[in-house]
Amino acid sequence: MSETFLGMPAAPKGVGQLRGDADFPAAARAALADGQLRRNIGHATATIRAKRAKVVGEVPDWQQLRRAGEAIKAATMANLADHLERLEREVTARGGVVHWAGDANEANRIVVDLVRATGADEVVKIKSMATQEIGLNEALEAAGIAPVETDLAELIVQLGHDKPSHILVPAIHRNRAEIREIFLREMPGVDPALTDDPRRLAMAARAHLRAKFLSARVAVSGANFAVAETGTITVVESEGNGRMCLTLPRTLITVMGIEKVVPTWTDLEVFLQLLPRSSTGERMNPYTSTWTGITPGDGPQEFHLVLLDNGRTRVLADPAGRSALHCIRCSACLNVCPVYERTGGHAYGSVYPGPIGAILSPQLTGVADNASLPYASSLCGACFDACPVRIDIPTILVHLRSSVVDDHSRVSPEAVAMAAAAWTMASPGRFRFASRLLRLGRLIGRGGRIRRLPLFLGGWTEARDAPVPPAQTFRTWWRKR
Amino acid sequence: MSAREDILGRIRAATAGVTAPAVPRDYRIFGDHASGDPRLLDLLTDRLDDYKATVHRVTAAELPGKLAEITLGWSVVVPPGSPLPLPGAAVDDDLAYADLDRIDAVLTGCAAACAETGTIALDGGPGQGRRALTLIPDRHVCVVLADQVVQTVPELLHRLDPARPLTFVSGPSATSDIELNRVEGVHGPRTLIVVLVTA
Numbered sequence: 001m002s003e004t005f006l007g008m009p010a011a012p013k014g015v016g017q018l019r020g021d022a023d024f025p026a027a028a029r030a031a032l033a034d035g036q037l038r039r040n041i042g043h044a045t046a047t048i049r050a051k052r053a054k055v056v057g058e059v060p061d062w063q064q065l066r067r068a069g070e071a072i073k074a075a076t077m078a079n080l081a082d083h084l085e086r087l088e089r090e091v092t093a094r095g096g097v098v099h100w101a102g103d104a105n106e107a108n109r110i111v112v113d114l115v116r117a118t119g120a121d122e123v124v125k126i127k128s129m130a131t132q133e134i135g136l137n138e139a140l141e142a143a144g145i146a147p148v149e150t151d152l153a154e155l156i157v158q159l160g161h162d163k164p165s166h167i168l169v170p171a172i173h174r175n176r177a178e179i180r181e182i183f184l185r186e187m188p189g190v191d192p193a194l195t196d197d198p199r200r201l202a203m204a205a206r207a208h209l210r211a212k213f214l215s216a217r218v219a220v221s222g223a224n225f226a227v228a229e230t231g232t233i234t235v236v237e238s239e240g241n242g243r244m245c246l247t248l249p250r251t252l253i254t255v256m257g258i259e260k261v262v263p264t265w266t267d268l269e270v271f272l273q274l275l276p277r278s279s280t281g282e283r284m285n286p287y288t289s290t291w292t293g294i295t296p297g298d299g300p301q302e303f304h305l306v307l308l309d310n311g312r313t314r315v316l317a318d319p320a321g322r323s324a325l326h327c328i329r330c331s332a333c334l335n336v337c338p339v340y341e342r343t344g345g346h347a348y349g350s351v352y353p354g355p356i357g358a359i360l361s362p363q364l365t366g367v368a369d370n371a372s373l374p375y376a377s378s379l380c381g382a383c384f385d386a387c388p389v390r391i392d393i394p395t396i397l398v399h400l401r402s403s404v405v406d407d408h409s410r411v412s413p414e415a416v417a418m419a420a421a422a423w424t425m426a427s428p429g430r431f432r433f434a435s436r437l438l439r440l441g442r443l444i445g446r447g448g449r450i451r452r453l454p455l456f457l458g459g460w461t462e463a464r465d466a467p468v469p470p471a472q473t474f475r476t477w478w479r480k481r
Numbered sequence: 482m483s484a485r486e487d488i489l490g491r492i493r494a495a496t497a498g499v500t501a502p503a504v505p506r507d508y509r510i511f512g513d514h515a516s517g518d519p520r521l522l523d524l525l526t527d528r529l530d531d532y533k534a535t536v537h538r539v540t541a542a543e544l545p546g547k548l549a550e551i552t553l554g555w556s557v558v559v560p561p562g563s564p565l566p567l568p569g570a571a572v573d574d575d576l577a578y579a580d581l582d583r584i585d586a587v588l589t590g591c592a593a594a595c596a597e598t599g600t601i602a603l604d605g606g607p608g609q610g611r612r613a614l615t616l617i618p619d620r621h622v623c624v625v626l627a628d629q630v631v632q633t634v635p636e637l638l639h640r641l642d643p644a645r646p647l648t649f650v651s652g653p654s655a656t657s658d659i660e661l662n663r664v665e666g667v668h669g670p671r672t673l674i675v676v677l678v679t680a
Contacts (some may be wrong), residue, residue, distance in 0.1 A: 008491055044661045051661075064508040075501035128667075152667065153658035169658055174661055200657040202667050209668065214578045214617075230643040240616065240654035247612040248578060257486065265643045269635040270508070276598075283528060284598035284634075284651035287669060291614075291646045297575075298611040298646055313491035319499075338553025340541040380510075438613040 009103065010366040016104040016135035017163070018311075020349015023372035027347040039175050041165075041344045044172045045335045051281025052386075057278065067224060068270045068302065070390040073326035076263055078363050083228040083261045084307060090231025094293020096303040101255075104312045108139035110306055111220065111253055115145050117387060118251050118302075120217040123261060124209075126235060126242045127151035128222025129329055130255045130308055132351040136220070147220070148212055149437065150241035152205050159186035165345030167331040170277050172346050176201065219245035219300070223256040224328070225271055226305075228266050232292045233305070237286050238276060246289050252300035257308050259316075259325040271328060274388035278330035311364035320399045324359045326389045329355075333383035333393060334387075339376055348373060355383035359396040367403045374400035393481035435473040442468055512597070512632025521596040521630050522677055528599025532652025534673040544624070547589065551622055551674055555585035558618060560610025565590060565624055573614050581613065586620035587670075592647075593679045594630045595637040600620055601625060602641055602647045602674070611644055621670040623650075627679045 011018050020027055027271030029172045031037060056062055076083055088098040100105035109290035117122055123140065125131065125147050137147040137158075149158040156171035157164050160182045164170030171179070176196040183190050183201065187208050194204055221242070225234040233240050233254055246252060262268065276285040314320050334340045347354030350361035350370070358377055365478050374397050375382075385394040424434045444450055447467030514521050526536045539547045545566040557570040559583065567588055573581075581587075590608035592603045601623055603609050608624075615621055631637055641647055653670030665671070 008495065036609055040660070047661045064505065067505050069503040071502050075504055078496055078499045078501035080496060081489045084489070085493070089531040092488070100483070100488050102484045106484055150668075151658070152656045156658070167663060172661070179659060198664045200664075201659055202656055202664045206667055208602065210582075227643060232643040238654065239656045239658075239667035241667070243612070243648065244668055247616055258492070264636065266635075269510075269638045272638070273598075273634050282656050283500060283531075283623045284595075284649070284652075286532070286650070286652050288649035289647070290643060290649075292644050295605070295646050298605055298612075307488070309488045313488065313495050314670060316492060317495035322495075331662045372542050449591055450533055 008317045008371075009311070010314055011133075011364045012103050013369070015108070015139075016133050016310075017351045018133060018361050019369050020347075024347055024349070024376045025372060027349060028343040028376070031343045031347045033361070036175070037344055038342060040173055040175045042341060044169065045341050046315070048281055048335045052278060052335070055277045055281055055283055059273070065270055065273055066388055066390050069328075069388055070326065072262060072267050072270060073083070073389050073409040074323070076261060077259070077325060080258065080261070080316065084258060084262055086228040087226055087231060087261050088307075090229070091293055091303075091305055093118070094231055096231070096293045096305055098308045099304060101306055101310070104134035107255060107306055107310070108136055109133050111136060111255065112139055112143045112145065113141065114251075114253055114304055115218055116143065118218050120145070120251075122146045122148060122212075122216070123218045123220050123246050123253075124148050124212055124216040124249065125154070126221040126237065126245045127154045127170070128168060128220070128255065129305060129351060130222045130257050131220060134255070134308065134310060136255065144266050148209070148216075150209055150213070150245060151237075152202060152239060152241075154174040155205055155209075155278045156182060158334060159183065163346060164351060166334060167329050167352065167354070167356075168423055169331075210318050213241075213244040213248055215225050216245070216249045218251045218253065219249040220222060221245055221252065221254045223254050223260050225268060225273065226256060226261045227260050227263075227265050227268065232265065232290050232291045234268065234288065236272075236285050236288050238280065238287065240287060243287055243289055245409050246291065249300055251302040251304075253304045253306065255306045255308055257310075258312050275328055275330055276388070278388040279334040302440035304396045315360070318363065321359065321363050321396050323391050324356070324363055324396060327356050327360065330388055332388065334384040336386045338378060338382070340381060341454060343376075348359050348376065355393045355397075356391070359393055362400055367400055368407055371404045371407070374404055432475065435475065438473070439471070442471065484573050486560075493574070509633055510635045512636060514532060516631045516636075516679065517628040517680075521632055522627060522679065523633075524596040525594060525599060525625075525630055526677065528596065529652065529675055530624045531675075532599055532655070532673075534652050534675055536675045536677060538568075538679060539643060540633055541680070544676065544678055547676060548622070548624075551676070552588065555620070556583075557586045557588050557622075558584045558614065559588050563588070563590075563608050563610075565608060573610055578613065578617060581617040584618045586622055587614055587618040588622045589615055590626075591629060593637055593640040593645055594625050595634055596630055596632050598634060598651060600634075600649050600651045602637060603650065604641060604645045606645070612648060615648065616669060619670055620672040620674065621650075622674045622676065624676045627677065630677075637663055
């Protein structure tokens with residue numbers, strides 16, 4: 001299988017945020033011990049699940065829209081190079097400049113150089129997964145340019161010197177009281193009488209950012225969709241910080257993963273229905289902006305589009321995994337995932353947490369670097385049912401698990417154990433003997449659970465308990481009847 | 482080789498032999514009601530109420546009086562050449578952002594509206610002005626004509642020209658970033674007042 005990826009570079013190490021410091025079981029253990037975190041995430045995901053179910057339920061053609069979304073994405077990937085070339089032509093014809101970045105380092109270098117050329121030492125930013133993925137803020141800071149996150153949740157994360165934990169609501173792990181504390185501690189000139197009323201907190205953010213919006217010279221954004229046939233870029237948002245960034249500065253730099261292109265303007269009618277209902281559980285998000293190159297007298301007069309690979313062509317090369325690129329970043333799969341609900345996003349170690357992160361991050365980096373993520377799932381299938389573009393996440397998880405196993409040495413403890421099991425089960429006598437031996441397991445268990453199996457079997461109980469074997473085997477019980 | 486050729490080459494290698502599936506378009510394109518149908522106006526009103534926008538429904542004859550009543554005591558700016566009747570409104574002749582920030586309200590028309598999602602589309606056309614105009618003032622008074630109201634999202638997009646800079650507005654600015662509870666009014670106009678004009 002690795003031959004398929006020959007010449008397809010993974011996202012580079014040492015830059016950006018696709019790899020965690022610890023593997024998932026270790027990181028999850030810390031998250032599970034934090035009761036406040038679990039309450040915050042449990043409350044938030046329950047709220048959003050109920051909102052989503054209500055607004056999805058009122059759309060009579062939801063399944064048809066999902067199938068259309070799935071097919072548009074698959075059709076786009078089949079001719080991705082042509083669509084990107086078309087997009088480049090249309091954007092260029094309307095006064096924009098298109099740049100190509102093979103990986104995070106190239107993209108960061110392009111953006112830093114563009115900002116430097118304007119002479120600005122500060123940029124306002126719209127929440128963007130792609131720029132989080134490549135660690136653009138760190139690159140800007142290293143170049144002496146201050147990135148200002150303007151989305152409320154990203155601002156909470158930035159001011160809290162924290163990491164995002166959810167695709168849509170990066171500060172989902174913080175409750176109102178914690179947000180108030182962060183603002184009081186980190187926001188210059190904040191009213192010391194600030195309460196934890198969400199409205200008061202939002203107004204504090206408005207006051208903090210107002211002057212920056214009105215004076216900013218450069219904005220950096222991501223893109224939700226880019227229409228190849230017209231060169232039109234789309235950003236979907238709620239607060240109006242996006243409109244501020246897309247409208248007021250003279251220079252706009254958009255960093256976009258190559259998979260975000262859609263072929264036609266008509267295709268947007270599908271995604272603009274699927275995305276808001278799946279993500280915030282709204283019939284439509286408050287604001288959607290679209291722009292095509294430059295419009296004289298209205299909005300930025302300099303527009304740069306940076307097309308980012310960073311491991312995406314590697315994902316594209318795997319027929320069994322490439323549909324991970326269909327993701328429209330709605331985060332519905334996070335909100336329905338029993339694993340995400342308990343561990344939160346940080347345990348995944350990547351800006352892409354939850355079920356979609358468990359299939360996307362290992363493919364972008366190569367499974368060796370995120371080998372525990374394909375196992376961060378119970379394979380319950382709730383993510384597939386919630387996915388607005390029908391990405392079969394459970395099947396890709398199983399596929400990636402097999403890649404992880406292929407990557408490991410053939411003489412793994414699992415392989416030895418399975419060979420031993422096969423040998424034992426091949427003979428009734430050996431199986432009977434082994435069943436009797438199994439009863440010894442009762443000596444190390446308490447309360448029906450074995451917390452740690454001995455020797456090489458310990459790997460099994462690192463992330464789970466094993467049940468204590470029964471006092472008699474089925475065979476013994478059957479003989480006594 | 483340049484990054485461009487590298488990436489395009491990798492994509493072509495990765496997708497060699499892959500055929501594009503046909504896209505099923507059996508979802509709803511057209512709604513049950515023609516644009517301007519009173520049932521669509523009711524639906525649009527219901528959706529905008531849900532977003533905490535304020536909706537007034539008037540006849541064309543009542544429009545000037547209603548606009549004067551809504552904006553009483555406010556400084557108001559309108560785009561150049563605005564056909565909307567509001568004596569005394571300032572005209573946006575490329576005002577500085579700081580000046581727009583000191584004005585109480587902006588009064589514009591729109592390009593089209595979608596009833597099912599409570600969405601108003603602005604395209605910078607006559608009576609709408611540049612994007613900064615409908616963004617910086619804290620109140621947006623938007624006049625929607627009945628025959629601009631369609632039922633579905635596909636119908637809305639069919640009425641718009643992607644070559645123009647478009648803004649889709651569904652209620653006042655809002656955030657759900659604190660515990661996923663919606664709070665209306667952040668950076669964009671905190672107040673959205675829609676005046677729906679029936680024949």
